[in-house]
Amino acid sequence: MSRFSTIFDGLYRIRIDYSEGGIGHVDVFLIQNNEDDEYTMIDAGFQSTSSELLSTIHDEFGDNIRISRLVITHIHYDHYGGVNQVVSRFSSRVMMHQREMEVVNALSRAVSEEGVSWLRLLSVPNMVMDKVLKIISQERKNIPRPNQLINGELSIESISGTWRIIHTPGHTPGHVCLYNNDNGALISGDHLLPQETSNVPFYPIEGYNPLRDYLASLTTVKRIKPSIVIPSHGEPFSSAESRIGELYRHHNERLRQTLAALLSGESKITEVARQIKWSRGHFDTLSAFDKWLALLETISHLEFLCWCGVVERKIGENIRYEALAEDFTSVEAKLAELSTSP
Ligand SMILES: [Zn+2]
Numbered sequence: 652m653s654r655f656s657t658i659f660d661g662l663y664r665i666r667i668d669y670s671e672g673g674i675g676h677v678d679v680f681l682i683q684n685n686e687d688d689e690y691t692m693i694d695a696g697f698q699s700t701s702s703e704l705l706s707t708i709h710d711e712f713g714d715n716i717r718i719s720r721l722v723i724t725h726i727h728y729d730h731y732g733g734v735n736q737v738v739s740r741f742s743s744r745v746m747m748h749q750r751e752m753e754v755v756n757a758l759s760r761a762v763s764e765e766g767v768s769w770l771r772l773l774s775v776p777n778m779v780m781d782k783v784l785k786i787i788s789q790e791r792k793n794i795p796r797p798n799q800l801i802n803g804e805l806s807i808e809s810i811s812g813t814w815r816i817i818h819t820p821g822h823t824p825g826h827v828c829l830y831n832n833d834n835g836a837l838i839s840g841d842h843l844l845p846q847e848t849s850n851v852p853f854y855p856i857e858g859y860n861p862l863r864d865y866l867a868s869l870t871t872v873k874r875i876k877p878s879i880v881i882p883s884h885g886e887p888f889s890s891a892e893s894r895i896g897e898l899y900r901h902h903n904e905r906l907r908q909t910l911a912a913l914l915s916g917e918s919k920i921t922e923v924a925r926q927i928k929w930s931r932g933h934f935d936t937l938s939a940f941d942k943w944l945a946l947l948e949t950i951s952h953l954e955f956l957c958w959c960g961v962v963e964r965k966i967g968e969n970i971r972y973e974a975l976a977e978d979f980t981s982v983e984a985k986l987a988e989l990s991t992s993p
Pocket residue numbers: 677727729730841883884
């Protein structure tokens with residue numbers, strides 16, 4: 652089912668319900684560009700919900716609407732799945748951040764021999780690996796081809812003001828938010844959510860440190876001081892700064908748990924993940940896909956600790972991590988730096 656609502660004049664939301672995978676729903680947005688019935692769409696929901704998305708648009712806007720542009724906040728299947736269907740109906744120009752191409756390439760590598768041996772190196776349990784490879788092979792077929800790759804500052808003019816596209820890496824390397832310069836609204840994608848802590852998954856991409864980049868992007872948003880945050884999952888909220896504070900504390904606690912697991916003698920990623928308190932329950936009780944997300948997030952925390960100099964990665968038969976220090980002070984210092992850096 653899809654539900655239409657007006658966020659404010661010139662910004663509309665279509666909520667797409669989705670029961671699988673514990674997602675619940677995802678929101679798609681329409682920005683009215685001008686009085687001429689021309690719109691910019693932000694994300695497109697799932698592939699399987701694209702017909703209902705198109706019929707909701709038709710019911711609300713009639714035949715004259717044109718969707719000239721489609722901005723993908725990030726390349727996850729609940730956000731890009733319906734893009735190709737929207738494009739074939741409206742011939743929209745598709746835009747996404749240049750760094751999302753690294754994710755597309757990583758997905759291609761994941762299903763190759765190189766990717767499978769990397770998964771083995773991480774000692775990913777077989778059941779999780781089978782599920783992940785199946786999902787990736789399916790989703791890859793549907794990945795849209797962007798007409799324009801975002802790199803640097805870009806703005807969209809609309810009847811509600813100028814929307815600035817802001818690069819907020821962390822949930823993915825090329826995740827973007829849209830900030831309305833005139834009324835302070837922020838369309839936050841999955842970067843900043845009111846209830847859930849966004850997954851910060853590791854991607855095997857040179858120079859990318861997901862948690863470091865995620866925390867820095869939270870600071871970018873804190874500095875902007877949005878008047879309202881409009882997420883892809885959940886209701887709009889006004890307290891960006893306090894939510895960001897909560898997320899910093901959450902990751903601080905998780906980094907402590909990660910280091911404690913290493914200090915207790917664990918070194919394999921799966922074993923470390925078993926020691927972490929996950930919001931959806933103990934690691935062993937998670938679904939295969941949630942286990943995968945938990946493993947990727949564990950690597951992000953381990954890599955962050957490596958960046959802080961308190962942990963070392965060792966590659967042998969498997970990838971292992973070893974604690975170099977018991978003291979959390981240097982991690983605290985890095986967190987403090989990230990929370991204030993420009
Ligand atoms: Zn999402």
